[in-house]
Amino acid sequence: MNTRTPELDRRRFLTGSLLIAAGAVVGTGCSTDPTGGSSGGRTTLNVWYHAYGEAGTQQAALRYATAFTKANPDIAVKVTWVPGDYAGKLHAGLLTDAAPDVFEIGDFDDGLAHRGQLAPLDDLYGDARADFGAAALDTVTVDGRLYGVKAVEDVxxxxxxxxxxxxxxxxxxxxxxxxxxxxxxxxxxxxxxxxxxxxxxxxxxxxxxxxxxxxxxxxxxxxxxxxxxxxxxxxxxxxxxxxxxxxxxxxxxxxxxxxxxxxxxxxxxxxxxxxxxxxxxxxxxxxxxxxxxxxxxxxxxxxVGGWTSCVNAKGRHVDAAKTYVRWLWVQQADLQRDFAESYGLHVPPRTSVAATATALTAGPAKETVELARRYGRxxxxxxxxxxxxxxxxxxxxxxxxxxxxxxxxxxxxxxxxxxxxxxxxx
Known part of the structure; x- marks a missing residue:
């Protein structure tokens, strides 16, 4: 989601983190983990998003985290919203002790995989792999391994x-x-x-x-x-x-x-x-x-661009991070549809989810999707x-x-x- 509405652009959005534990928002803080990596004996994942401009997107990310911790009560989620130069802050942050466990990237950067920063995620897809479009797989493939799960495609x-x-x-x-x-x-x-x-x-x-x-x-x-x-x-x-x-x-x-x-x-x-x-x-x-x-x-x-969810291979909670990415972007079709249609308009990377995205079935939106299939690069x-x-x-x-x-x-x-x-x- 590359758009930034005037009221919620990157330059003016408040930096912050919200910690989700046991399915509820339990605190706020800066971009470092306020729990030191655990919350009441739970694993705490630090999940980074760039500061989406579409109204409601941050709230959606928090709802998804809440639903995840209800389904996985041993894993807390701290959502960190990163404004400004997200790519620059991400590359710098990955070199620190406060590095995210899960993070999104825009246009996929093969160099992160070559440097061992990304965990291979082939095992996350399972039977759903065939449901992801070829481009959604090809763009995250490096030397035959899959290093991310596409969340949305932006045309x-x-x-x-x-x-x-x-x-x-x-x-x-x-x-x-x-x-x-x-x-x-x-x-x-x-x-x-x-x-x-x-x-x-x-x-x-x-x-x-x-x-x-x-x-x-x-x-x-x-x-x-x-x-x-x-x-x-x-x-x-x-x-x-x-x-x-x-x-x-x-x-x-x-x-x-x-x-x-x-x-x-x-x-x-x-x-x-x-x-x-x-x-x-x-x-x-x-x-x-x-x-x-x-x-x-x-x-x-x-x-065609979009955002891809990745796991920090050098993070402290790789297995829990992979559980989160699998749950959100492979298993939850309803949430993927919500993320694609309710905050601006995007194309779900999964064929079955895209087929049920009613906002893409008529008018200029349908025309855009059809043009992207023919001419998307x-x-x-x-x-x-x-x-x-x-x-x-x-x-x-x-x-x-x-x-x-x-x-x-x-x-x-x-x-x-x-x-x-x-x-x-x-």
Whole structure:
């Protein structure tokens, strides 16, 4: 769930932990375990969540923990809500004595498995393994082992205002040239044609590369974004900046739909999670699109991410942690459906649960899910902070005309390859 509503965004959410023991909230504290690892003789699990922005999500996590301790009274659960730079805090926290026993990660990081930080979870799936979608399994598989259980899948796509495009005589774009042309034509004194994020990039550069039909990193760990096709797509992406078609510096980033719902941008890259808020604001006056194919021979792209529950292999309570993850994300179909449908909108990773998610069966939500099945792409597991930073920095300079594009991209590819080689021990 990547969305952040204005009233509950990461920057303003209160940091804290709540301890669930014997099925009830028994205390609050900071992000360290107030019980020293046990509560009345019980094992206490420290479970970390990033600060979801959808109203009610924290309360749902606490309800789930309460239900778990009722079913497993020997295991208490301390829910720790982590605001701000969750990934940075998680990586730092895993090096301390206060490290979580269970934690979620967004785009899966193979490096955590390679470093022995994640416990293999193959045994948790049992007969339910066949019910998880192929992508939900593939993204958490490293060297043939499963290192997480997907909690929700998040689909990211383009929203567009039907009435605004129709009034301008613009057909929803199906090529990058058409997207750039529409964004320029829809930019007026009061609004811009397209919003990709406060920095004018967001996922855009990566989408540009993938829309050529290419990869960011190949399956063998070889950097692929340095190709001539990628360079051409990134150079073309510069057009959006040159023509001043992008909304820049909005008060919320791309994961929040406010720029779109407030009419500040006619099109916005955002996520399925935001659709309930979009519908509340605009009714049926919106549609959804993939990022268009760069040109003939390319492919449209929707990005698929989400959140995965993992167990700290170096934690003190690995077996209890695995019990918790199995109970919540493998055994409790009703809770998975609640988590996917009641707080924003998401796709349950289990096929049987997704089939009963009524909010996904009609309209733009159904269309989004169908488009994701055809065109959904995940960031590669090697796409960690160092790799993505090298790529995004080069893409930003290319987009704003700071240096030779070929040299910038080649340098970024070299940096990324060195980092990936370290990850893979090569």
């Amino acid at each position: 990211m796509m383009l929203y567009y205002r039907k009435s605004v495009l129709a009034a301008a005589g613009i057909t929803p774009p199906t090529t990058f040239d058409a997207l750039a042309g529409a964004a320029k034509a829809l930019s007026t004194g009061k609004s811009k044609g397209l919003y990709l994020g406060t920095d004018g990039a967001g996922d855009g550069p990566a989408l540009a590369v993938m829309s050529t039909g290419g990869e960011l990193v190949a399956h063998d760990g070889k950097v692929a974004f340095g190709s001539p096709q990628a360079l051409e797509a990134l150079t073309a992406f510069k057009r959006l900046h040159d023509e001043k078609s992008l909304l820049l510096g909005f008060t919320t980033d791309w994961w929040d739909p406010s720029a779109f719902t407030q009419g500040t941008a006619a099109m916005q890259w955002c996520g399925l999670w935001a659709m309930p808020a979009v519908r509340t604001a605009l009714g049926d006056d919106f549609g959804v699109l993939p990022w268009p194919a760069f040109r003939e021979g390319g492919t449209p792209v929707l990005r 995940h960031y590669p597991g090697t796409w960690n902070t160092a790799v993505s930073t090298a790529f995004n920095a080069a893409a930003a300079k290319i987009a704003t005309g700071q240096g030779d594009p070929a040299a910038l991209l080649a340098d970024a590819a070299g940096q990324a390859q060195s980092e990936i080689d370290k990850q893979l021990g090569r």
